[in-house]
Amino acid sequence: MSALLAIDRLTVRYDSRDVLRGLSLEVARGEIVALMGPSGVGKSTALRAVAALQPFDEGRIVVDGFALAPGPVPPESGLVPLRRRVGLVFQAHALFSHLCALDNVTLALRHVLGQSRSEAEEVAAKLLASLDVGTRAAAWPSQLSGGEAQRVAIARALAPNPPLLLMDEPTAALDPARRSALGATLHQLSKEGRGLLIATHDTEFARGHADRVVTL
Amino acid sequence: MWGGDAEGGAPFVEADPADPARVRGFDVEVAERIAQGLGRRAARFVQVQWSSIDQSVERGDFTLGLSGVEDTPVRRARHAVTIPYFEFREVLAVRPADAARIHGLADLRGRRVATLGATIAYDLLVAARASTGLIPLSYDDDVHPYADLFAGRVDAVLLDHIIAQRALRRAGGSGFVILTQPVALGYYVGVLARADSVLRDSVDAVLREAMRDGTLEQIFRRWDVWDPSQGALFDRVVRTAGGAAGAARTAGTVQAIAYLPSLARAAAVTLLVSILSMLLAVIVGLALASARVYGPRWLRVATTVYVEVIRGTPLLLQLFVIYYGLAGVVRLPAFLAAVLALGLNYAAYEAEIYRGALEAVPRSQLEAARTLGLSELQILRLVRGPQALRFALAPMTNDFVALLKDSALVSVITVVELTKQTAIYATNVGSWVVPGALCAAVYLAMSLPLARLARRLERRWRPAT
Numbered sequence: 001m002s003a004l005l006a007i008d009r010l011t012v013r014y015d016s017r018d019v020l021r022g023l024s025l026e027v028a029r030g031e032i033v034a035l036m037g038p039s040g041v042g043k044s045t046a047l048r049a050v051a052a053l054q055p056f057d058e059g060r061i062v063v064d065g066f067a068l069a070p071g072p073v074p075p076e077s078g079l080v081p082l083r084r085r086v087g088l089v090f091q092a093h094a095l096f097s098h099l100c101a102l103d104n105v106t107l108a109l110r111h112v113l114g115q116s117r118s119e120a121e122e123v124a125a126k127l128l129a130s131l132d133v134g135t136r137a138a139a140w141p142s143q144l145s146g147g148e149a150q151r152v153a154i155a156r157a158l159a160p161n162p163p164l165l166l167m168d169e170p171t172a173a174l175d176p177a178r179r180s181a182l183g184a185t186l187h188q189l190s191k192e193g194r195g196l197l198i199a200t201h202d203t204e205f206a207r208g209h210a211d212r213v214v215t216l
Numbered sequence: 217m218w219g220g221d222a223e224g225g226a227p228f229v230e231a232d233p234a235d236p237a238r239v240r241g242f243d244v245e246v247a248e249r250i251a252q253g254l255g256r257r258a259a260r261f262v263q264v265q266w267s268s269i270d271q272s273v274e275r276g277d278f279t280l281g282l283s284g285v286e287d288t289p290v291r292r293a294r295h296a297v298t299i300p301y302f303e304f305r306e307v308l309a310v311r312p313a314d315a316a317r318i319h320g321l322a323d324l325r326g327r328r329v330a331t332l333g334a335t336i337a338y339d340l341l342v343a344a345r346a347s348t349g350l351i352p353l354s355y356d357d358d359v360h361p362y363a364d365l366f367a368g369r370v371d372a373v374l375l376d377h378i379i380a381q382r383a384l385r386r387a388g389g390s391g392f393v394i395l396t397q398p399v400a401l402g403y404y405v406g407v408l409a410r411a412d413s414v415l416r417d418s419v420d421a422v423l424r425e426a427m428r429d430g431t432l433e434q435i436f437r438r439w440d441v442w443d444p445s446q447g448a449l450f451d452r453v454v455r456t457a458g459g460a461a462g463a464a465r466t467a468g469t470v471q472a473i474a475y476l477p478s479l480a481r482a483a484a485v486t487l488l489v490s491i492l493s494m495l496l497a498v499i500v501g502l503a504l505a506s507a508r509v510y511g512p513r514w515l516r517v518a519t520t521v522y523v524e525v526i527r528g529t530p531l532l533l534q535l536f537v538i539y540y541g542l543a544g545v546v547r548l549p550a551f552l553a554a555v556l557a558l559g560l561n562y563a564a565y566e567a568e569i570y571r572g573a574l575e576a577v578p579r580s581q582l583e584a585a586r587t588l589g590l591s592e593l594q595i596l597r598l599v600r601g602p603q604a605l606r607f608a609l610a611p612m613t614n615d616f617v618a619l620l621k622d623s624a625l626v627s628v629i630t631v632v633e634l635t636k637q638t639a640i641y642a643t644n645v646g647s648w649v650v651p652g653a654l655c656a657a658v659y660l661a662m663s664l665p666l667a668r669l670a671r672r673l674e675r676r677w678r679p680a681t
Contacts, residue, residue, distance in 0.1 A: 051587050053583050053586065053587070076586060076590075076591055076592055077591070080589065083586075083587065083588070083589030084589065086587070087587065088584075088587045090580055090583075090584060092580060094578070094580035094581055094583070094584040095584075096581060096584070096585075096599055096603075097581070097603065098599075098602045098603050098606070107585075107588065107590070107598065107599075108588035108589060108590070111590060111594055111598060112588060112589040112590060156584075156588070157587070157588075159588075160588065160589060
C-alpha cells in the first residue's frame with residue numbers, strides 16, 4: 001500500500017533563501033512521524049506546505065492520491081479533496097475566538113459536511129469527551145487553559161475525520177503530565193489508522209512517542 | 217455699526233457687484249441715512265445670518281439690525297424695535313397653470329407651500345395647516361423656494377412681495393405668477409438690543425425725519441420698491457408719536473407648550489433620517505469594504521477613490537449636489553435626498569471601519585478556517601465577519617451618534633428636523649435658553665441609550681485574545 005503522505009524533494013525559498021531544501025519523507029497510515037530540528041529550520045513551513053497554506057518552489061507533495069505541485073497555492077475550490085484528507089493543529093491553537101468550544105468543533109461538520117446542528121453537536125460532544133474536555137464544551141476559548149485549548153483544537157481538526165493529522169509544536173505549552181497524556185492521545189489516533197506528522201523540537205517527546213524521527 | 221445679511225441679496229442688502237467688499241441695497245441706504253441723522257460719520261456693515269440678527273444685536277455684535285427684519289409681537293417684547301419704515305405684502309406665487317384655481321391659502325389643501333423659515337410667512341403657513349390642510353415647508357434662503365416651485369417640488373411659495381417680484385424678474389418674468397391679493401401685511405423695522413431703547417428713540421426720530429423730508433421715499437424709489445402704501449404708512453407713522461404703529465397681523469403670543477408637539481415631530485424626523493441613513497451607510501459600507509479587501513485591483517482603486525472623495529469634501533456640499541445639483545436629472549424628494557446624502561457620506565467612514573476590522577482579524581483564524589475546508593465566502597460569513605463586527609462595534613456606535621447630530625444639516629434642503637425646529641422655536645420666542653436646553657435634552661435622550669446598548673453588546677461579545 002502506498003504512503004498516506006509522500007513529500008518528495010520539497011524546496012521552499014523566501015527571497016531566494018532556501019528555507020527548506022530537498023525534504024523527502026513519507027507517513028503511512030497508523031504511523032507517527034516526528035519532524036525534528038531546532039527552531040527556524042523549516043518544520044512549520046513543511047507542515048504549512050502540506051496543508052496548502054503556503055506555496056513551495058520545487059518538489060511534490062501527495063496526500064492519499066491528491067498531488068500538490070510547485071507554484072502558487074490553488075484557490076480553495078481546487079483544494080476540496082485535500083481539505084478532506086488533512087487536519088492541522090496550530091501551535092497557538094487558533095481557536096475561533098467568537099465561538100464556544102463546542103461550536104469550534106461543529107463549524108466544519110455543519111458547514112462543510114452539511115450535518116444538521118443536532119447531528120454535529122452529538123459528534124462534537126463525543127470527540128470532546130474522548131479528548132477529556134467534554135465538560136468544557138460551553139467554554140469560550142479565552143476561558144480554556146493551554147492544555148484544554150490544544151485538545152479542543154485537536155477535536156476541531158479531527159471533526160471532518162481526516163486520515164492525516166499535522167501538529168505544529170504540540171508540546172510547547174504543556175507541563176510534563178499533560179505531555180504524556182498527549183502522547184497517549186496520539187497513540188490512540190494512530191491506532192484508529194490515522195497518520196500523524198508532528199513538528200517538534202522536543203527530542204524527548206519525539207523519541208518517546210514517534211514511530212520514526214526525521215531530522216531536518 | 218449695523219448688521220444685516222448680504223445673502224438676502226438685492227434690493228435689501230447685497231454685495232456690490234462693482235466692489236464685492238462693499239454692500240448696497242435700500243436697507244444699506246436706510247442705515248446710512250440713520251447714521252447721518254445720528255451724526256455718525258459712516259455706517260459700518262457687519263455680516264450676520266438673517267435668522268440670527270436678534271441674537272447678534274442682543275450680544276452686541278452691532279447696534280442696529282436692518283435687513284428686511286419683520287415687525288412681530290415677539291420681537292417687540294424681546295428687543296428695542298424701531299418704527300416700521302416699509303410695508304410689505306405676503307404674497308403667494310404659483311405656477312401659471314394653477315393661477316386660475318388658487319386664490320389664497322384656502323385653495324391649497326394638501327399642497328406643499330414653501331417659505332423662508334422663522335418668518336411671519338412661515339407662522340402664517342403653520343397656522344393655516346390646521347385650518348386648510350396645506351403642508352408648510354421651511355427653507356433656509358429665499359431663492360430655493362422659487363427654484364422648487366419651477367421644479368414642481370412645491371405648489372406655492374408665500375413670501376414678501378419684494379422677494380417674489382425679484383424672483384420673477386430673475387426668472388425672466390415667467391415660470392410662475394404672483395397672486396395680486398396679499399395673504400397678509402407686514403412691516404420692516406430695525407432691531408436694537410433691549411437695553412438700547414434710548415438710542416432706538418433717536419433712530420425713530422431720524423426715521424420720521426427721513427419720512428417727512430422725502431429722503432426715505434427717494435431711497436425706495438431708487439431701488440424701485442416705492443408704492444402708494446408706503447406713503448400711507450409714512451403718514452400714519454409720522455402722525456403717531458412713538459409706540460407700535462402696528463405689528464404684523466399674525467397669531468398671538470407663542471407659548472413654549474405650543475411648540476412641544478412640533479419638537480416631538482422634529483425629533484422623530486431626526487431619528488428616522490438617522491436610522492435610515494445609518495442602515496444605508498452600513499450596507500454600502502460593507503460592500504465598499506469587501507471590495508477593498510477582496511476585490512480586483514480596479515475595484516480597489518475605484519472604492520478608494522470613492523472613500524477619499526466623500527471623506528474629503530463637505531457633507532453640506534454633497535447635500536446640495538444631490539438635492540439641487542441632480543434636480544435636472546432626477547428630482548428627489550427632500551427626505552429621500554437627505555437619507556441618500558447622509559447614508560452615502562457615512563458609508564465612506566463605515567467602509568474604513570469595516571476594512572480595518574476585517575484586516576484586524578488574525579491571519580491564523582482565517583488559515584484555521586481554510587484547513588477545515590470552508591470556502592472563502594463561508595470564512596467571511598462565519599469567521600471573519602463576526603469577529604470583525606466586534607472590532608467595528610465601538611467605532612460604529614460613535615459614528616451613529618455623530619450621524620444623529622450631523623442630520624441637523626439636512627435642514628438646508630427643507631427637511632425640518634430637531635435643530636431646525638429648535639431654531640424656528642428660538643426665533644419665535646426670541647431666546648435660545650429654553651429651546652436650546654430642550655433640544656439638547658432630546659438629542660441626549662436619543663444618543664445615551666445607544667451608547668449604553670453598545671457597551672452592553674461589547675461586554676457580551678468580549679473579544680478573546
